[in-house]
Amino acid sequence: MDKAGLRVTVWGENLHEQQDPAVRAIYPDGMHTTIAAGIRQHLGADASVVRTATFDQPQHGLSEAILAETDVLTWWGHKAHNRVDDGVVERIHERILLGMGLVVLHSGHESKIFRRLMGTTCVLRWREAGEREVVWTVSPGHPITRGLPEVFIIPEQEMYGEHFDIPQPDELVFISSFSGGEVFRSGCAFRRGRGRIFYFSPGHETHPVYHQPEVRLVIANAVRWVGTVSFQPSSRINGGHLFRPRIAEGHSHTNENNPPTTPTLIAAPVPNCSPSTPPSRIPSVPDAACATVRLA
Amino acid sequence: MDKAGLRVTVWGENLHEQQDPAVRAIYPDGMHTTIAAGIRQHLGADASVVRTATFDQPQHGLSEAILAETDVLTWWGHKAHNRVDDGVVERIHERILLGMGLVVLHSGHESKIFRRLMGTTCVLRWREAGEREVVWTVSPGHPITRGLPEVFIIPEQEMYGEHFDIPQPDELVFISSFSGGEVFRSGCAFRRGRGRIFYFSPGHETHPVYHQPEVRLVIANAVRWVGTVSFQPSSRINGGHLFRPRIAEGHSHTNENNPPTTPTLIAAPVPNCSPSTPPSRIPSVPDAACATVRLA
């Protein structure tokens, strides 16, 4: 809905691609590059920036400055989950709760950030055997399904099967079956804080999954959907007043015909909650002292 | 938790069994008899009554008196959905909202009572080809999964596939796959009013599904689970006072040490809401006049 385009950061671990020629043959410039291209292809002008970041970069390419200019982050990782810096994870976590969108792909299910958001182990059943995955839509009105057929096939994929140890998704969008008879909740939408999260399981590195049109469309739709909640100009996120009602004195209960003469909601003076913090800053910690307000 | 056993009514349409020798060979006494036997087998003394009722009986065997003595109703129907009496459906619906449990089986997904509770078409994809169904648990802590393996196989079943047009279940318990690659949300738990509903899809009449141990255990567990909310001795359901707080004058805000001297919650006199209705009667219509209450 915002006229300004989404600012997307595509994070790729980019280690398999460097270490395994078979993977590099499929993704010569890294999976992140292919994923970013798919997002650009579908979002066009609706994305003002689609940048990439990788594990080997300083701070994994996710400095405070970069995150501050990111509306949606996508995440593909696998081998180096445990080597991802805890401070970076903390920073991503905070920003998601404040409204940044997150799209987690495939083996990202075991990433620190996804496990932290879920609160569970996020383990699943798996088997690498190049099997057929059939992806079914179970929530056909969901924006993430827009333009997709009700079912599509990924010819060769790693099997991911239930039980997938996650909280019940706020909205279950896709379920996959595999040649072996397994099933998997392959498209799961979550809301945490003000942020939205979408997990999409297809994407093993040894198969050209991110070149497949339907997969690219799912990811692009997911970027749009998690990005719908961008940073609102709210006192909650701009001035350190995470919990101070934004109601200006006296006008909140106004109706058009009968402007009120006295405020009925008064935010009491809140020490240590000065609004001097510049609007662009996102508070790192909600200030409990700001949580006190009294209705008159 | 109640010491008194559950009173279960197993409803079977019982038409295929009469009309189709192949079905009768599998269920000589009707599917309902087999289903009831499985419930008795597992619930033992926890069920005080497990009776059956069928389409051909007066009022389909579901008179007001029978329903008044039913804590859990199970439902298998198919051919005669449209011939089920609307008044009986209305009566079942009311009683579920007041706390009776409902277990809907297989083709019961298109029954009047299930569609009415769901508010959607409840249609699905299907194919009769005797295919293998694999039933996976996706909510392993749910009481309905107790004693079951994480996955079990039904050797031959009718395929039921997504999209299944239901509201998102309050809890998704099982997902099935089929030989053709389809998936289906085969075990779905819902809460409506004070009642609980469980839909379980296995059970085509031409396969011996209700003789299979795992299926029998699922149904027995489901009967227990939907039956957990039996009729509470509450003013809401016994005396026509659906909305009159049950707090007796003066003791609701009592704490052990400081018994109050004055009531702080007062139910205003409510005209036309006389408590003279005998406690055993379940009100057929919530009385709007009873909805007015004032906190002092």
Add this chain to the structure above:
Amino acid sequence: MDKAGLRVTVWGENLHEQQDPAVRAIYPDGMHTTIAAGIRQHLGADASVVRTATFDQPQHGLSEAILAETDVLTWWGHKAHNRVDDGVVERIHERILLGMGLVVLHSGHESKIFRRLMGTTCVLRWREAGEREVVWTVSPGHPITRGLPEVFIIPEQEMYGEHFDIPQPDELVFISSFSGGEVFRSGCAFRRGRGRIFYFSPGHETHPVYHQPEVRLVIANAVRWVGTVSFQPSSRINGGHLFRPRIAEGHSHTNENNPPTTPTLIAAPVPNCSPSTPPSRIPSVPDAACATVRLA
């Protein structure tokens, strides 16, 4: 996301306004006119049409032609719930399941269409005493909260209190408190079929609630949100093939680098499911015969 603007139909019962001078004084042209003005004010060019319809019009102003050109319907009714034509309700229900958005306001909680969609009684506790309602956001990232303060006050309102007999909302957005100490889930989002539904409780006819800026913004945001799922060009809704996969022969499993030479998903010929039905027609009944499809 669609470039074409939303087509909104604002339905108002418009009986209180004709019969009660006190209501007419607040809404001289009917509540529907005020509600429509608020939607136009906020949506601007994002709504291509904002029309109104009322109870007294033929077919209540909701002919098949009008509904076919409606992406979002808003509903305010009270006195005449039982006199709304069942055929019109059926038509609205079908269209919602196919993707039309619905915003139900205040006493619309007992309308036929809302009760049908919910499957419950939708009754609640109420009291007409012109009390203060405080509306709190509990889902701050939800698009319906965009631009709103975390809390706002409606100076005088009818009290609506729990228990509100609805299924658990798919997303709970607002909770209100009232002077008497009651609480109410005042903003509830549901998904049914491909459609989205939002219930928003403020709006008693004897108070100028629909003139209040925050209320108007909530309704406009809700119209946008339920309207996000407009009619997709899908075989499911255009050609009568509600369940025939839309995958064209052979290309669904294509990836960019390795075009397939043989289709792996084949839609079997489906008798009685001719695609000749013109694309603009919305099927009134899903055709079970179309539900059979086989993965090769």
Add this chain to the structure above:
Amino acid sequence: MDKAGLRVTVWGENLHEQQDPAVRAIYPDGMHTTIAAGIRQHLGADASVVRTATFDQPQHGLSEAILAETDVLTWWGHKAHNRVDDGVVERIHERILLGMGLVVLHSGHESKIFRRLMGTTCVLRWREAGEREVVWTVSPGHPITRGLPEVFIIPEQEMYGEHFDIPQPDELVFISSFSGGEVFRSGCAFRRGRGRIFYFSPGHETHPVYHQPEVRLVIANAVRWVGTVSFQPSSRINGGHLFRPRIAEGHSHTNENNPPTTPTLIAAPVPNCSPSTPPSRIPSVPDAACATVRLA
């Protein structure tokens, strides 16, 4: 449903009671003792053990041995959240995901264990002013509401208000209002892994809340409800085979009448997943090597 009684551990921080005479006057033996007494009072023989544990004890009284004999843990903490040992938190977290129930009370919303399970900040709005809290049931069929009135009053409480930064509860049971006009989701049920969690907000240390009959009943009901999922004799939790299907060779697809002659589900030999681990041991980490299984 299990015949063996629940083993309950009531954890109390027990610092306010030692340091603040006003608190000690209300809870001379500590809040944990009062809470434990309420649970014993209501559960009777349904609880085989109700023990207590406090912050000052070694390992906070929550050694591996104690947790191994705990089916339900209740948690009240406030001042020392950050001083709770991370290893103990880790141990509790694991055990909850395996099926132990958790009841979190009042200021426990900011405990390490609750925040870890939720994945969000769990912050809220608050004010200490001894205000009236009115607790409304919004899920009247839920077992936790059994025996309670639809609404009850806590005469004096600390205000807890929205927005409460938690994931949407799997089931919302209570909503409270406060004298100041605030609302709060005061009874929230969650499922994580195989475990159940219930958060109940009443209970500020300077008010005699845990002496109040309704509050004691809520907590006792909650203990029962989260304790319903006790440790099942499953291969997933007893032998290290978290993901190995428990289906014995050949009998899973058996039906009573037609014993199969060949197994259709075969668990492949799984290296490093020896079932020699004694059944009483709960695996600390799911073994990925055990996740591979193939359906024949």
